[in-house]
Every structure is written in structure tokens, then in C-alpha cells.
Amino acid sequence: MKITRIxxxxxxxxxxxxxxxxxxxxRVASHVLVRVHTDDGVVGVAEAPPRPFTYGETQRGIVxxxxxxxxPQIVGLTLLEREVAGDRMARTIGNPTAKCAIDMAIWDALGxxxxxxxxxLLGGFTNRxxxxxxxxxxxxxxxxxxxxxxxxxxxxxxFKVKVGRRPVTLDTAVVRALRAHFGGEVxxxxxxxxGWSPAESxxxxxxxxxxxxxxxxxxxxxxxxxGRRWLVGQTPVPFIADESVPTPADVTREILGGSAxxxxxxxxxxxxxxxxxxxxxxxxxxxxxxxxxxxxxxVGSACTLAFGCAYSSTSHYAGELSNFLDMSDDLLTEPLQIxxxxxxxxxxxxxxxxxxxxxLAHYRIDQERS
Ligand code: MUC
Ligand code: MG
Numbered sequence: 001m002k003i004t005r006i007x008x009x010x011x012x013x014x015x016x017x018x019x020x021x022x023x024x025x026x027r028v029a030s031h032v033l034v035r036v037h038t039d040d041g042v043v044g045v046a047e048a049p050p051r052p053f054t055y056g057e058t059q060r061g062i063v064x065x066x067x068x069x070x071x072p073q074i075v076g077l078t079l080l081e082r083e084v085a086g087d088r089m090a091r092t093i094g095n096p097t098a099k100c101a102i103d104m105a106i107w108d109a110l111g112x113x114x115x116x117x118x119x120x121l122l123g124g125f126t127n128r129x130x131x132x133x134x135x136x137x138x139x140x141x142x143x144x145x146x147x148x149x150x151x152x153x154x155x156x157x158x159f160k161v162k163v164g165r166r167p168v169t170l171d172t173a174v175v176r177a178l179r180a181h182f183g184g185e186v187x188x189x190x191x192x193x194x195g196w197s198p199a200e201s202x203x204x205x206x207x208x209x210x211x212x213x214x215x216x217x218x219x220x221x222x223x224x225x226x227g228r229r230w231l232v233g234q235t236p237v238p239f240i241a242d243e244s245v246p247t248p249a250d251v252t253r254e255i256l257g258g259s260a261x262x263x264x265x266x267x268x269x270x271x272x273x274x275x276x277x278x279x280x281x282x283x284x285x286x287x288x289x290x291x292x293x294x295x296x297x298x299v300g301s302a303c304t305l306a307f308g309c310a311y312s313s314t315s316h317y318a319g320e321l322s323n324f325l326d327m328s329d330d331l332l333t334e335p336l337q338i339x340x341x342x343x344x345x346x347x348x349x350x351x352x353x354x355x356x357x358x359x360l361a362h363y364r365i366d367q368e369r370s
Pocket of ligand 1: 193242292293294
């Protein structure tokens with residue numbers, strides 16, 4: 001069970017349909033595949049999707065910090081010393097996505113070593129999650145058509161609508177068009193990625209007050225705690241903290257301070273270990289959680305699925321498990337299949353995924369292609 005090597009492999013897979021939102025856009029999945037090797041020949045895998053506009057991490061930075069800073073501190077530990085690995089990585093501030101890919105790859109290797117699924121190791125609550133799909137910026141008719149396609153093809157009936165453009169009516173018109181088209185047959189919520197001011201957010205929420213929103217997420221700047229508290233105080237739907245809660249300590253501050261009333265758990269940002277802490281904290285505080293997506297590929301989505309299936313509260317609402325549908329390809333031998341609006345837990349040990357060596361050879365950008 002001893003960790004002998006950690007690899008950080010940069011790869012790039014183009015998007016078929018780019019995702020555009022208030023704080024950035026994604027056209028190519030320039031991610032890092034992390035592999036943790038043990039002396040038993042077991043290999044744990046996970047994916048780090050850098051979001052430079054949110055956390056300041058880049059693909060090259062993630063490779064460098066793993067190779068130069070984290071791997072040397074973790075090689076030699078056993079798979080059971082996850083808290084030691086986390087403690088050592090926590091000495092370095094930031095770099096959430098790099099740390100979390102290592103954390104999840106260690107859990108994957110542990111599950112494979114013990115012949116059990118990570119989802120069972122964590123909590124083993126359910127075998128499936130309902131899927132929510134994110135709709136990036138576009139014209140109302142295009143976004144309605146996209147939602148209809150997702151519903152027809154995959155049975156998805158929950159949509160997170162990206163908002164945060166100016167004037168706010170650009171976005172409220174989209175949500176109105178979706179509600180008019182689908183009536184009560186779909187669940188809708190909005191995510192501003194910090195694009196609006198608190199006052200703009202309040203105005204937009206008033207304009208959408210008849211549209212039966214499930215949640216509102218991170219509508220205004222993450223560091224404007226007082227503005228957000230003012231907004232949350234007048235928002236009748238649960239207000240999800242996302243970018244404002246990168247750590248469990250941030251969750252405590254935001255919830256107790258009244259500037260959020262629900263939490264987005266992203267395994268890309270808090271791994272399995274700190275996502276457990278956020279989950280337990282949310283349970284104790286009596287607030288709801290949604291399993292989010294850091295625009296992960298299929299490897300990252302499988303991690304979200306494994307964690308989401310582990311607990312009651314994380315599988316209660318639809319999880320954001322479908323961003324990979326917009327990618328032109330991926331790395332798994334068995335692609336994830338969304339059917340009837342659900343993703344079922346993967347049958348294998350660990351996270352339950354296998355990396356296709358030919359696909360990795362094709363998409364990795366650190367080696368000459370033969
Ligand atoms: C989301 O929920 O905000 C966009 C940026 C990011 O880090 O995650 C996505 C989705
Ligand atoms: Mg968000």
C-alpha cells in the first residue's frame with residue numbers, strides 16, 4: 001500500500017460546444033490526469049481541471065506544483081495515511097485542484113487495493129444520481145433548444161442556467177423562455193459566477209420571482225460578504241455558495257455569517273476528504289448541498305458521482321454531472337452513460353474507471369506522438 005510515484009499528465013481535449021459564463025469560458029479541456037502508483041502495482045487516477053479565472057491554477061502550474069512540491073512530500077506514505085498527505089499539502093496555501101486530484105487518486109488506489117468502491121468506502125447510500133445540465137450563455141431560443149435536446153437525448157429535466165450578464169434582462173429572458181417552453185416539467189436554477197452586483201442580483205431575483213427557481217448560486221462577488229448577506233436576506237430561494245467556499249472553514253464562515261444558505265460541493269475543489277468535511281458540516285448546520293461541476297471531464301464526473309452516491313443529502317438534488325457531454329472525446333475505456341436523466345454508480349472498485357491508454361497517448365501533450 002506504499003505510494004511509490006505520482007504522475008501529473010497534462011492533456012487537451014477540444015470542446016464540441018464551448019461553455020461560456022460570467023467569469024470565463026472553456027473551449028478546450030486542458031486538464032491534468034493524476035496517477036498515484038503503489039508498490040503493489042495498483043494505480044489510482046483522478047483529474048485536475050484548472051480554472052485559472054477562479055482559483056488561479058493553470059495546467060502547467062498544476063503539473064509543476066504536483067511534481068515539485070506535493071509528490072516529494074507524499075511518496076513513501078501508505079494509502080491509509082490520507083490525513084498525513086492532506087496535512088502536508090495543506091502547508092501550501094491554495095492549489096485546491098492539484099491537491100484534490102492527488103487526494104482522490106489515493107482514495108481510488110485504496111478502493112482498488114481493498115476491492116471495494118470508493119462510494120461504499122465513503123458512505124454507500126445509493127446507486128444512482130439524477131443529473132443536472134449547465135446551460136452556458138447564448139440567445140434564449142438557442143438555450144431552450146439545447147435544454148430540449150438534453151431532455152430528448154438523455155432525459156435530463158434539471159437545468160442550471162448561467163447568468164450574470166448586463167443588463168440583467170438578457171439572462172432573466174432566458175429563464176423566462178425556459179419556463180414558458182417547459183412549464184412545470186423541469187427544475188431550473190441560476191448561477192451568476194459573481195457577475196452581478198448585489199443590487200443587480202436583487203433586481204434579477206425580483207424579475208424571476210414567478211419562475212419557481214430551485215436555487216440561486218454565487219450571483220455577486222465572493223469577497224463582498226456584506227453585499228451578499230444583504231442579498232441573501234431578501235432572497236426567498238436557497239442561496240448556494242460556490243466560489244466563496246473553497247474550504248470547509250469558508251463554509252462555516254459563510255453559513256454562520258448569513259451570506260449563504262446552501263453549499264455547492266465540488267470534488268475537483270475539495271477532493272473526497274475535504275468534501276466529506278463539507279458534507280458533515282452542512283449536515284450539522286442543517287443546510288442543503290448540491291454536487292457541482294468544475295467543468296470536469298468524465299474522470300472528474302465519475303469522482304462527483306462516487307461522492308454524490310455516498311450520502312443522502314448529496315444525492316437528494318440532481319448533481320451537475322453532464323458537462324462532459326459538450327466535449328469531443330474523453331479518456332475512459334467505458335464512457336459514462338446518462339439514461340433517463342440518471343447516472344448509475346460505476347460497478348468497478350475504487351472510483352470505477354479505467355483510462356484508455358490509446359486515448360491518453362493521443363491527447364496527452366507532454367510527449368511526442370509516434
Ligand atoms: C460553476 O458552478 O460555477 C464554472 C466555473 C467553475 O469553476 O465551475 C463552473 C461551474
Ligand atoms: Mg457555480
